[in-house]
Amino acid sequence: MTEWTIMGAGAVGCVLAGLLSRRGEPVSLLLSERHRGHLHPSLELITLSGQHELVHTRPLFAEQAAAVTTLLVTTKAYQVIGALSALRSLPAATPIILLHNGMGLLDEVLAHFPHNPVLAGVSSHGALKEGDWLVRHTGKGETWLGPANEAARACAGLVEPLARALGHAGWSEDILGLQHRKLAINAVINPLTASHDIRNGQLLEPRFAAVLEQLSEEVHRVMARLGQQESLARFRRRLRSVIELTATNYSSMHQDLHHGRRTEIDQITGYLLGRAGELPVPVCRQLYQDIRRRQGR
Structure with a gap:
């Protein structure tokens, strides 16, 4: 069982963390510098049915990147390159899954991480941040992953635990x-x-x-x-x-x-x-x- 490390503790990232954790998947949050020195509280997820659930995740920072086994990138698009560049000790075998909005960053990510499996993805889950560490899942959607480089083709099996947690996840050779x-x-x-x-x-x-x-x-x-x-x-x-x-x-x-x-x-x-x-x-x-x-x- 892999640990899912989520980079980007915004609405979508926190909802994905909650959905994965609910299915028993180990989840860590790769936090930015502004969170350093602060208490990392439990994440509170408001489910589609309106229930409030506490979600426990492991906090990580950039210098702990060597411990990351699977990386889900849900930051704002303009933050992706800077955030990834800080992960100097990220293992070359760690899959990087790009789930940010917008496009135009892939070539730069591949240039920075030429040996890592890089997967592109899209997800239509709805999420809303209602407060600090309080997020609402506002809509169930589909999630698709696909290969952005040849090494990523060996990672198609990642969609299975994602599908169990998110309700849907699929592999597409036409992710573009x-x-x-x-x-x-x-x-x-x-x-x-x-x-x-x-x-x-x-x-x-x-x-x-x-x-x-x-x-x-x-x-x-x-x-x-x-x-x-x-x-x-x-x-x-x-x-x-x-x-x-x-x-x-x-x-x-x-x-x-x-x-x-x-x-x-x-x-x-x-x-x-x-x-x-x-x-x-x-x-x-x-x-x-x-x-x-x-x-x-």
């Missing part, structure tokens, strides 16, 4: 395609809800119909350029389904902007803009500039 599918949804919902200070479900109000139509068309156009074969109509159906399923949720970008934190706009909308080429994407560009302006960078 799955990442693009998730990014496309995020590139519509996240910047729109953050810019207008609304919950996800409010995007279905008539006042957003026109911008939702144009933005979804722009995002789909870029995705098609990247090789996605999903039709525009099907993408819009999938987008509407996600909005409906998460109607009462605030997007992560909304929460970051609301609390004065840096957002992942560069790794979501910025990723699209960097790959749009000559395609016209005025709404994407306007939202990108708006979020960047609001976060002061």
Whole structure:
């Protein structure tokens, strides 16, 4: 049995820690420097049924990376490289599973860790941080892992304990395609809800119909350029389904902007803009500039 070390004690990381721990999986949290010298309390998880459960995890810091056997990276996208670079003693055999939002970091991770198995992943579990070490599981979702390098192919067995803990986990040889599918949804919902200070479900109000139509068309156009074969109509159906399923949720970008934190706009909308080429994407560009302006960078 491997110990799952989670880097990124935010909402998603803590929910995954709770779900793994509930199934008897050993879990440690790789904490940042700001947690050093503080008491590491039990994590409190509010389950989908509303129950409060205490989750016990082992605290680790960067200099203890030699003890990490499986690493789940759930930090903000812009924190990934810096956080991983601090793990100088991470064993070359330790799988690194990237479960952050956004894209565009993989080549740099592979350059830093050329010998480690590196897995890319996507997860649609909903999570909300309600306080210090208090997180709510707001929605059950799917989790997919796939190989980002050849060494990762030997790690397909990791999906089995994940599936038991999370309710679903699968292996995909087309993980890049799955990442693009998730990014496309995020590139519509996240910047729109953050810019207008609304919950996800409010995007279905008539006042957003026109911008939702144009933005979804722009995002789909870029995705098609990247090789996605999903039709525009099907993408819009999938987008509407996600909005409906998460109607009462605030997007992560909304929460970051609301609390004065840096957002992942560069790794979501910025990723699209960097790959749009000559395609016209005025709404994407306007939202990108708006979020960047609001976060002061």
